[in-house]
Amino acid sequence: MLRGLLVVVLAGLIAPSVAQAYGWPLKPFNRMHAIRGTFDDPRFHLAPDLTWKGSFHFGVDISAPDGTPVYAVEPGKVVRRPDSVSLRRPNRREFGYWHIRPVVSTGMHVRMHQLLGYVLPGWGHVHFAETVAGRYRNPLRPGALSPYRELNAPVVASISVERIDGHALQVVGPEVSGTVALIADAYELPSIAPAPPWNRARLVPSVVRWRLIPSDGDPPTPWRTAADFRFTLLPSSQYASIYAPGTYQNKPNRPGDYRFWLTSSLDTTSLANGTYWIEVQAQNLRGATGDNMLAITIAN
Numbered sequence: 093m094l095r096g097l098l099v100v101v102l103a104g105l106i107a108p109s110v111a112q113a114y115g116w117p118l119k120p121f122n123r124m125h126a127i128r129g130t131f132d133d134p135r136f137h138l139a140p141d142l143t144w145k146g147s148f149h150f151g152v153d154i155s156a157p158d159g160t161p162v163y164a165v166e167p168g169k170v171v172r173r174p175d176s177v178s179l180r181r182p183n184r185r186e187f188g189y190w191h192i193r194p195v196v197s198t199g200m201h202v203r204m205h206q207l208l209g210y211v212l213p214g215w216g217h218v219h220f221a222e223t224v225a226g227r228y229r230n231p232l233r234p235g236a237l238s239p240y241r242e243l244n245a246p247v248v249a250s251i252s253v254e255r256i257d258g259h260a261l262q263v264v265g266p267e268v269s270g271t272v273a274l275i276a277d278a279y280e281l282p283s284i285a286p287a288p289p290w291n292r293a294r295l296v297p298s299v300v301r302w303r304l305i306p307s308d309g310d311p312p313t314p315w316r317t318a319a320d321f322r323f324t325l326l327p328s329s330q331y332a333s334i335y336a337p338g339t340y341q342n343k344p345n346r347p348g349d350y351r352f353w354l355t356s357s358l359d360t361t362s363l364a365n366g367t368y369w370i371e372v373q374a375q376n377l378r379g380a381t382g383d384n385m386l387a388i389t390i391a392n
Contacts, residue, residue: 112235117154117163117165117220118218121205124284125155126285127152127284128154128217129152130149130153130296130321131149131231132325133350134331134340135341136341145328146328146332151188151222152219155216155290158213160211160218165187166187167201167206168181168186170197170199170200170202172198173194177194185222185224187221188222189219190219190221191212191218192209194208196208220237232377233377234377246279246376246382248276248277249279251275253266253268253274253370253386253388254272254273266389270359273355274302276300277350278382279297280382289345292342293347295348297319297374298322298375299320299373301316304368304370304371305369306364319334335352336353337351366389366390367387367390370386370387371384372384
């Protein structure tokens with residue numbers, strides 16, 4: 093009797109997280125597909141004042157040849173636009189399918205795995221997005237788009253110390269003084285390489301964090317988070333404080349380069365002179381970590 097009660101209680105605890113998982117919008121629905129752009133990665137657009145602005149990617153780009161059929165991951169009510177479809181759920185969840193030629197009409201109720209449209213010529217992917225109560229969520233988070241496995245640990249390719257000179261950044265040597273900026277270049281390779289010309293794509297890590305380790309044996313500083321893309325879409329107002337100049341997104345035959353501000357204003361006069369290690373970690377959604385370190389000497 094007690095054992096049966098425990099099973100019921102555990103099932104009730106587990107059910108909500110299981111219920112929110114869904115399959116892929118491409119066939120086969122129960123197999124992972126190649127991704128060439130992830131949640132919160134850098135995007136650029138031309139603003140009304142004709143200046144280039146940066147923003148965070150509000151979904152994931154799933155590679156698929158032009159003309160590939162795209163299907164509903166869950167049932168819902170259709171909102172059709174010229175090149176996209178949104179499906180609204182009674183539980184305030186909504187799924188968006190972009191860069192497709194829709195074959196459904198606004199107001200229709202579609203079932204799970206019903207055909208929604210076909211990938212438009214020239215796009216080579218479907219942009220898939222999810223909102224919960226009107227807020228974008230990372231479709232790759234645990235318990236959402238499934239199955240999804242990250243097979244590669246992130247890479248911290250480089251760490252640099254730079255000085256802001258007006259609007260430009262100048263790399264400084266290992267001996268530093270005054271106020272400097274710390275920047276890390278980090279990425280993760282897709283679990284499945286997209287088809288050419290996107291086969292060199294790189295993805296952003298889910299978390300980037302850093303700390304200073306004094307070489308004299310004193311305790312390291314607490315970890316400081318530079319970027320956290322695991323769950324929610326960051327506001328565009330934070331773009332310039334997350335991504336440093338020189339960052340760019342994936343393009344055909346050109347991998348993205350993701351330069352993260354660790355800090356734009358490290359006041360070295362607040363630290364004792366001496367040698368320090370800058371340690372940077374990049375993590376993916378399953379917690380796999382890439383690590384790198386750079387030694388600097390503070391000499392004020």
